[in-house]
Amino acid sequence: VVYLNLTRSKIVTRLLSRVFCSHCNISYNLVMNPTRVLGICDECSNKDFYVRKDDTEDIIQKRLSEHNRQTKPLIGFYQKNHDYISINTDGTVQNVNTIINKFIDKIIKEQMFYIR
Numbered sequence: 001v002v003y004l005n006l007t008r009s010k011i012v013t014r015l016l017s018r019v020f021c022s023h024c025n026i027s028y029n030l031v032m033n034p035t036r037v038l039g040i041c042d043e044c045s046n047k048d049f050y051v052r053k054d055d056t057e058d059i060i061q062k063r064l065s066e067h068n069r070q071t072k073p074l075i076g077f078y079q080k081n082h083d084y085i086s087i088n089t090d091g092t093v094q095n096v097n098t099i100i101n102k103f104i105d106k107i108i109k110e111q112m113f114y115i116r
Contacts, residue, residue, distance in 0.1 A: 001078040002100055003086045008064055010090060015060050022048040083107050 006014075017030045023046035028035055036042050041049075054063075078084045085103045089096050 001082050001084045002103065003075060003078075003084065004089045004096070005086045006089045011064060012057060012060050015055055016057060018055065019049040019051055021046050022050050083110075 014029060014032065017032070018027055019030060020027050021041040021044060024041060024044045026041060026043050028049075039047055039049075041047070054060075083103075085099075087096055087099050
């Protein structure tokens with residue numbers, strides 16, 4: 001099990017910074033993953049973007065509270081009973097992918113050991 005971990009404040013900041021192309025619906029993050037040319041969609045060259053109606057701080061905080069309420073018991077279960085890793089996703093996408101791939105490779109190697 002791979003648990004992607006990020007502080008609540010950073011989750012809120014990331015969600016409040018996301019926009020979507022009104023033509024092709026590609027998502028961008030104004031802070032972490034902006035368009036290559038400011039205000040122009042990389043995919044379709046559209047210049048019109050929108051923000052989801054539920055991307056307000058109040059709604060995001062409610063969604064996070066509900067998410068935490070539902071997942072907290074599962075996290076404890078998986079930590080005790082399965083291969084589990086919690087990854088701080090504050091780093092780059094490439095760094096997080098590297099950590100995930102190493103974890104998966106480790107599990108695969110362990111499974112291959114048991115098969116032999």
